Amino acid sequence: MLKVREFPWAEFPHKVGLHNSCSAVRHLRETSNSEIAGTPYSKPRALLEGVKGIEFVTPARPDECCGFGGTFSVTEEAVSVRMGQDKVRDHVGAGAEYIVSGDMSCLMHQQGCAERMKLDTRFIHIAQILNGARA
Secondary structure (H helix, E strand, C coil), rough: CCCCCCCCCCCCCCCEECCCCHHHHHCCCCCCCCCCCCCEEEEHHHCCCEEECCCEEEECCCCCCCCCCCCCCHHCCCHHHHHHHHHHHHHCCCCCCCCEEECHHHHHHHHHHHHHCCCEEEEHHHHHHCCCCEE
16 A cells, blocks of 8 residues: 655646546445445545645535446447436536546546537546646
8 A cells, every 4th residue: 555645746726526436446445435334435535635736526426437337338328428427417516627537438438428518627637636737
């Protein structure tokens, strides 16, 4: 486990919605999920809390799937698109300027949904923020 908690070079003065992929929640256990009782935790959020200026917004359904489950997005295209749109709307409704995730496939899927919906939401990988990206 990394014990890094400070990122003095990183500053991200934006409102972000943190998207945790299904694999991050259910398989890697990077964050707790709402279906299981216990003390809530989020390893990605703990890292991002070390970034100056970042402000978190919480969507109504923070651990809901975005619909990009590999072949699911191909075999169930319409359902996948609707799930992605719902996820983006949930983040935007919470006030997110950026949607942040450690899963590039989720980010690309949601970005495609946002672009087709003509939303001005931006997307960025957690590593970019931790490495000092400003926007």
